[in-house]
Amino acid sequence: MNSPSYTIAAVERDTGLSKDVLRMWERRYGFPVPERDGHGERLYPAAQVERLCAIKRLMDQGYRPGKLIAMPVEELSSLAPRRGAQARTKGATVDEPGQEELLTLLRQHDANGFVQALQQQLARQGLQRFVQDIVAPLTQQVGDAWEDGNFEVFEEHLFTELTKRVLRQAVASLPQGRGSPRVLLTSVPDEQHMLGLLMVEALLALEGAECIPLGAQMPVLEISRAAAAHRADIVALSFSVAFPARQLPKLLEPLRAALPADIELWVGGSGVLRLNPPAGVRRFSSLDQGVEALAAWRSEHAG
Amino acid sequence: MNSPSYTIAAVERDTGLSKDVLRMWERRYGFPVPERDGHGERLYPAAQVERLCAIKRLMDQGYRPGKLIAMPVEELSSLAPRRGAQARTKGATVDEPGQEELLTLLRQHDANGFVQALQQQLARQGLQRFVQDIVAPLTQQVGDAWEDGNFEVFEEHLFTELTKRVLRQAVASLPQGRGSPRVLLTSVPDEQHMLGLLMVEALLALEGAECIPLGAQMPVLEISRAAAAHRADIVALSFSVAFPARQLPKLLEPLRAALPADIELWVGGSGVLRLNPPAGVRRFSSLDQGVEALAAWRSEHAG
DNA sequence: ATGCTCTGTTTGTCCTAGACAAATTTGTGC
DNA sequence: GCACAAATTTGTCTAGGACAAACAGAGCAT
Numbered sequence: 001m002n003s004p005s006y007t008i009a010a011v012e013r014d015t016g017l018s019k020d021v022l023r024m025w026e027r028r029y030g031f032p033v034p035e036r037d038g039h040g041e042r043l044y045p046a047a048q049v050e051r052l053c054a055i056k057r058l059m060d061q062g063y064r065p066g067k068l069i070a071m072p073v074e075e076l077s078s079l080a081p082r083r084g085a086q087a088r089t090k091g092a093t094v095d096e097p098g099q100e101e102l103l104t105l106l107r108q109h110d111a112n113g114f115v116q117a118l119q120q121q122l123a124r125q126g127l128q129r130f131v132q133d134i135v136a137p138l139t140q141q142v143g144d145a146w147e148d149g150n151f152e153v154f155e156e157h158l159f160t161e162l163t164k165r166v167l168r169q170a171v172a173s174l175p176q177g178r179g180s181p182r183v184l185l186t187s188v189p190d191e192q193h194m195l196g197l198l199m200v201e202a203l204l205a206l207e208g209a210e211c212i213p214l215g216a217q218m219p220v221l222e223i224s225r226a227a228a229a230h231r232a233d234i235v236a237l238s239f240s241v242a243f244p245a246r247q248l249p250k251l252l253e254p255l256r257a258a259l260p261a262d263i264e265l266w267v268g269g270s271g272v273l274r275l276n277p278p279a280g281v282r283r284f285s286s287l288d289q290g291v292e293a294l295a296a297w298r299s300e301h302a303g
Numbered sequence: 304m305n306s307p308s309y310t311i312a313a314v315e316r317d318t319g320l321s322k323d324v325l326r327m328w329e330r331r332y333g334f335p336v337p338e339r340d341g342h343g344e345r346l347y348p349a350a351q352v353e354r355l356c357a358i359k360r361l362m363d364q365g366y367r368p369g370k371l372i373a374m375p376v377e378e379l380s381s382l383a384p385r386r387g388a389q390a391r392t393k394g395a396t397v398d399e400p401g402q403e404e405l406l407t408l409l410r411q412h413d414a415n416g417f418v419q420a421l422q423q424q425l426a427r428q429g430l431q432r433f434v435q436d437i438v439a440p441l442t443q444q445v446g447d448a449w450e451d452g453n454f455e456v457f458e459e460h461l462f463t464e465l466t467k468r469v470l471r472q473a474v475a476s477l478p479q480g481r482g483s484p485r486v487l488l489t490s491v492p493d494e495q496h497m498l499g500l501l502m503v504e505a506l507l508a509l510e511g512a513e514c515i516p517l518g519a520q521m522p523v524l525e526i527s528r529a530a531a532a533h534r535a536d537i538v539a540l541s542f543s544v545a546f547p548a549r550q551l552p553k554l555l556e557p558l559r560a561a562l563p564a565d566i567e568l569w570v571g572g573s574g575v576l577r578l579n580p581p582a583g584v585r586r587f588s589s590l591d592q593g594v595e596a597l598a599a600w601r602s603e604h605a606g
Numbered sequence: 607a608t609g610c611t612c613t614g615t616t617t618g619t620c621c622t623a624g625a626c627a628a629a630t631t632t633g634t635g636c
Numbered sequence: 637g638c639a640c641a642a643a644t645t646t647g648t649c650t651a652g653g654a655c656a657a658a659c660a661g662a663g664c665a666t
Contacts, residue, residue, distance in 0.1 A: 004556065007649095009550070010553060010554070013523075014492065014522050018618085021619090023652095024618070024619090039649085040625095040650070041650080042650090064617085065616090066616065066617080111515055115475075152525070153521070154521060154525050154526075157521060158515070158517055165474075168467075168472070172468055176415050178415075189317065214457055215460045215464035218456070220313075220316075223457075229412050246657070246658085250310065251313070257307055312619080321647085322619095323647075323649085326622085331645095331646085342620085342655070343620085343621070344619095367646080
């Protein structure tokens with residue numbers, strides 16, 4: 001029962017730290033220091049992988065690696081919130097009544113209870129308010145809790161999966177006609193979060209737009225081909241906080257150039273909040289703006 | 304209107320070829336030969352990226368890079384099937400009546416029509432036969448068509464997204480009680496395909512098992528924690544053909560070791576067909592086997 | 607005190623170039 | 637025609653160096 005070892009590829013897969021970063025840290029900070037196999041290749045003991053996971057999680061909360069690696073083991077006690085402690089308390093004030101109950105169900109791993117509670121809220125409030133007043137803040141809170149280390153990875157996954165189901169079900173029950181405009185919804189590679197996309201789809205479909213959901217992770221070159229094939233009027237992309245902000249302009253400019261000028265390009269999600277959008281790209285910082293923009297598009301193209 | 308350039312990171316993102324491979328090819332085969340920016344960093348012209356995409360697609364069909372890179376431009380004409388031309392004709396013989404219609408709707412990008420046709424089949428056949436006779440072969444055919452270059456990436460994405468919706472909706476409509484056994488369904492990082500997982504879930508849920516869907520891409524270390532938290536009896540993982548087969552044993556062994564011995568570990572999907580499963584890991588090569596294994600589990604744990 | 611710019615440090619990504627092993631193809635003997 | 641050995645192809649790993657973008661803190665202005 002000796003503890004298993006991980007190759008550098010396995011560590012990259014499990015921690016999300018790139019091979020380059022793992023080698024760099026070893027060179028620069030002296031951690032991790034993996035063993036070597038017969039061919040000089042790194043073999044990371046499980047203990048070091050666990051510590052790397054802990055470090056990564058704290059980094060995602062805003063700590064810097066230099067500090068974390070220097071710390072002995074009482075990092076675990078510094079699980080405290082860091083980035084956005086103020087935003088969190090602000091968020092707590094606009095708490096909906098059902099919010100706390102839903103979070104509690106998640107923490108108890110009660111999948112059935114959570115889905116039922118969600119569906120109850122949906123039935124009570126209607127889709128639009130459900131999305132704006134329940135799902136959006138809940139997603140925010142789960143994200144915050146995860147950043148604070150108050151949520152396990154698998155709890156967040158369960159939340160995402162179950163919420164996606166309820167939303168998709170609600171969208172599917174809407175009358176699906178040949179609406180206008182035709183909105184193509186997707187995300188770029190490296191961006192797998194779909195909840196925001198689904199929320200937008202729900203709101204736009206409610207307003208009678210025809211949504212073409214392509215799922216996540218569409219290669220950039222494919223997006224323009226898809227837009228042409230589906231005769232889309234608008235291409236809508238979603239970016240989560242996790243998306244590397246520096247890559248955004250370099251990604252959006254070629255895409256904008258590849259799309260015909262008469263197809264609008266909309267981007268939204270918490271990943272674009274700080275973005276200065278390139279010419280011809282419309283940035284949304286809230287769900288409401290999407291609905292407004294839809295109305296504006298219609299009056300513009302009324303002819 | 305000069306054509307945009309891509310950094311090596313962007314090319315990796317869009318083509319799926321790793322930075323290491325891109326540099327290696329340049330060194331070894333003399334293609335691609337990107338320009339350099341002021342700091343000596345690679346800048347790939349759009350034309351080279353397009354060609355790389357074409358090469359990658361043919362590689363996924365079984366061609367080898369050395370040949371493809373040598374070819375001038377008439378690679379495009381060699382779009383023909385290669386790997387599994389025999390499997391394809393074999394598959395075509397067991398064609399269901401609705402199959403061809405569904406594929407046609409996809410090729411016409413008729414999202415609404417496709418969903419309606421799917422739901423019609425579901426209503427007509429019932430969930431079990433719908434999964435086994437419609438969704439499973441259709442997935443196979445779409446995969447084959449994609450390998451042959453007869454499907455665009457975005458057409459495959461649309462298929463996946465719409466089919467997931469119909470399946471999830473069907474699963475959601477099943478009575479959700481406290482069933483037994485409790486089955487935790489997920490996939491490992493680098494494995495994002497969820498359709499297989501959903502098919503299994505549909506079949507198991509039909510039989511009254513309690514499924515805990517955690518979505519895709521769960522870090523290996525988290526899977527065992529999730530299994531404990533949800534008091535799972537069985538952990539079921541899905542692997543698509545695209546998953547690198549060599550990494551499988553190295554991935555499954557630590558996971559098996561980390562899981563308590565009384566929790567079974569089931570793996571399935573076309574990615575494990577050639578796998579010799581490690582001790583304590585059960586491999587499934589068809590959907591039926593899953594249902595059988597469920598019955599076997601129950602009689603074993605009848606006490 | 608709050609907001610700004612400027613500078614120094616931190617940190618990730620990119621670079622070159624060599625080595626080797628796993629997978630595949632090819633060649634050989636039966 | 638089939639099994640096994642040899643040669644090829646191909647991807648991933650290793651090493652250390654370089655540099656720019658992001659961040660933190662100092663100094664100055666409001």
